[in-house]
Amino acid sequence: MTELLLKYFRTKQQEVQSEKVYDTQCPFCSMQCKMQLIEQSIVSRKKYTTIGVDNPTSEGRICIKGMNAHQHALHQDRIKYPLLKVNGEFVRISWREALAVIKEKFTDIQVADGTNALAVYGSASITNEEAYLLGKFARVALTTRYIDYNGRLCMSAAATAANQTFGMDRGITNALTEVPTTRVIILAGTNIAECQPTIMPYFEKAKENGAYIIAIDPRETATTQIADLHLKVKPGMDAALANGLLKVIIEENLTDEQFIRDRATGFAEVKEYVLSQSLDEIAELTGVPKEQIETAAIKFASEETGMLFTARGVEQQIDGTAAVRNLLNVLIATGKIGKPSCGYGAITGQGNGQGAREHGQKADQLPGYRSIENEEHREYIASVWGINKEDIPRKGVSAFEMFKKIDEGEITGMLLMCSNPVVSNPNANFVKSALKKLKFLVAIDLFVSETAEYADLILPTSSYLEDEGTMTNLEGRVILREASRPCPGEVKHDWEIICEIAKVLGKGQYFPYKKAEDIFNELRIASKGGIADYYGITYDRIRKEKGILWPCPDETHGGTARLFEHSFAHPDGKAKMVVVSNSSQIPKEKPSEEYPLYLTTGRVVSHYLTGVQTRKSAALAARNFESYLEIHPETARKYQIENNRLVTVTSKRGSIVVRSKWSDKIRQDTVFVPFHWADSQNVNMLVGEDLDPFCKMPGFKVSAVKVVPN
Incomplete structure (x- = not known):
């Protein structure tokens, strides 16, 4: 028996001719789980296995997306060399030719149409180094005011609300390790079980420890299943629901008066407004029974500790900023912020949704979460970049508004990096129409996405397995993605592409970097003294400490696990409460006789964003190979919709065909x-196309539609 076993293992050893291990982290959600890809060469084929690696945030867990992420990175459809569109077809060209075309076209556009005729559309999936560099490239190499990114469609409402209320925005004001010890949790518009599965154990542990969980969502989901109370709110009525909670808390004398007096402004006005409102009317408006509003309010206010988490369900609305601010009013009124096991978390969606919004690829922003309109901020960044303050362009417009500028002829050329706006933006038919008007579109991507199909030139970029750099996860923890796998074909990193374009445009002296760490060291200086201060963070420290929570102002600083313990980030040190009206001044689309149903949107566990990457994974695509319409059986019968049949869903903007799911x-x-x-x-x-007036978020979560059988 022993001889047979030895023979078996010797045979297996011979079959496994080599093994390589690649340290990396998942390219998908904001948990940014650490993992290793193990590549085994077995006779004439390769076998890949992904395992989780211990880290402070996900503690070695990975989900189904992370397990299969390598399938898209190794996919045969990866773009491996530059592609130029000639007579409607993409043909292979050299990098030298590609850069020459960019130089010619970009120069011609700016001579003919003005400096600001070129725009840059960025991404929240790229590294901090690349997000920083993209902002610098737009302002220094192109000298254009028009740069924004796809995170505008994802986290912007929560970020704006946090900035307005607290004076700064970091996804979670505490480390996740505080979640299990809190006594009550509100999960508002977040389906973390499908969007960030590896975060769930924190909430499950809290529940085991006796925490009371309140979920706010129009649907029952895998996340609401862990809730003790589910408030099944009408889409778009989150702000009004928060007023109901505030009314009960105030009337039951459950506010933290000392905290409000010492650390907040605006409470008197909020109190006057909510007490003037009828709880019965709020219940009718929100679709949440009065008794449930009372239970939720009393439970949240009565417990000694509590935390609030919001995500896209609340935020992706044209009053998303106001809705989040009103929920933050609840947090402040009960004093549950800046203390152990108390705080706020905006559950960031994209992999680097936090870091990508901190260092300059937003229209109104400079590195370190500085304002592009602030003269002192402009002066400092100009000194870091070695240019004159006056040469930094002023603020541009948001992501979707750039397509309006294209439609109007003000923008005639665009550099698009790692994003798919044809699928991700509202009124997608309008976006397609606008892109067709561009004189020149360059897309930097892994694949020929739905948007890249409209490009004149596609440049091949590296995947998460190949591109080293830092990311900032949903905690605000800056972590380092090691990436040692060689780039396939003629693929280059995003940062290399930016530097090479800058060089042919005559601005190479401002982009002298040889590796990602060089860029990070400049980013550290650029962020120094800003709200998002990374100055004390280095690659060496990250490797030793497995990530550092910003702000971290110097190399002796341990990072900041809990924000706002003594003061908020406004000049007076106080949080700003604000009245949010039930009868919003921002009119939302409502169901009508022609379009009688609310439509809301969201994610499924096996896919990510517009699916460009996950639909290239056979294992993930097999789990959800087509879209679907979730509809209540009673509603389905009313509109003669059979289960599991193709239906047409129509709004004022257009129609789609999906399969019904009762x-x-x-x-x-x-x-x-x-x-x-x-x-x-x-x-x-x-x-x-309507946008939130503060953060320019489209109203993805509230549309009026009709559904008919095909």
Whole structure:
């Protein structure tokens, strides 16, 4: 028996000719789980296995997306060399030729149409180094005011609300390790079980420890299943629901008066407004029974500790900023911020959604979360970049507004990096129409996405396995993605591409970097003294400490685990409460006789964003190979919708065709469609163009539609 076993293992050893281990982290959600890809060469084929690696945030866990991420990175459809569109077809060209074309076209556009005729559209999936560099490239190499990024469509409402209320925005004001010890949790508009599965154990542990969980969502989801109380709110009524909670808390004398007096402004006005409102009317408005509002309010206010988490369900609305601010009013009124096991978390969506919004690729922003309109901020960044303050352009417009500028002819050329706005933006047909008007579009991507199909030139970029750099996860923890796998073909890193374009445009002296760490060291200096201060963080420290929570002002500083312990970031040190009206001044689309149902959108566990990467993974695509419409059986019968049949969903903007899926877990006045699919299943073709006035977020979560059988 022993001889047979030895023979078996010797045979297996011979079959495994070599083994390589690549340290990396998941390219998908904001947990940024650490993992290793093990590549085994077995006879004439390769076998890949992904395992989780211990780290402070996900503690070695990975989800189904992370396990299969390598399938898209190794996919045969990866772009491996520059592609130029000639007579409607993409043909291979050299990098030298590609850069020459960019130089010619970009120069011609700016001579003919002005400096600001070129725009840059960035991403929240790229590294901090690349996000920083993209902002610098727009302002120094192109000298254009028009740069924004796809995070505008994701986290901007929560970021703006946090800045307005607290004076600064970091995804979670505490480390996740405080979640299990809190006594009550509000999960508002977040389906973390499907969007960030590896965060769930924190909440499950809290529940085991006796925490009371309140979920706010129009649907029953895998996340609401852990809740003790589910407030099944009408889509778009989150701000009004928060007023109901505030009314009960104030009337029951459950506010933290000392905290309000010492650390907040605006409470008197909020109190006067909410007490003037009828709880019965709020219940009618929100669709949440009065008794449930009372239970939630009393439970949250009565417990000694509590935490509030919001995500896209609350934020992706045209009053998303106001809705989040009103929920933060609840947090402040009860004094549950800046203390152990008390705080706020905006559950960041994209992999580097936090870091990508801190260092300069937003229209109004400079590195370190500085303002591009602040003269002192402009002076400091100009000194870091070695240019004159006056040469930094002023602020531009938001992501979607750039397509309006294209439509109007003000923007005639664009550099697009790692984003797919044809699928991700509202009124997708309008975005397609605008892109067709561009004189020149350069797309930097892994694949020929739905947007890259409209490009004149596509440049091949590196994947998460190949591109080293830092990311900032949902905690605000700066971590280092090691990436040692060689780039395939003629693929280059995003930062290399930016530097090479800058060089042919005659601005190479401002982009002299040889490796990602060089860029990070400049970013450290650029962020120094800013709200998002990374100055004390180095690659060596990250490797030793497994990530550091910003702000970290010097190399002796241990990072900041809990924000606002003694003061908020406004000049007076106080949080700013604000009245948010039930009868919003921002009119939302409401169901009508022609379009009788609310449409809301969201994610499924096996896909990510517009699906460009996850739909290239056979294991993930097999789990959800097409989109669907979730509809309540009673609603389905009313509109003669059979289960598991193709239906047409129509709004004022357009129509899509998806498969029906009966579910009694959704409100009868609401239907749900996930947003990971393109073309005839692109749900964003149904979403309107109206934007939140503060953060410019489209209203993805509230549209009026009709559904008919095909």
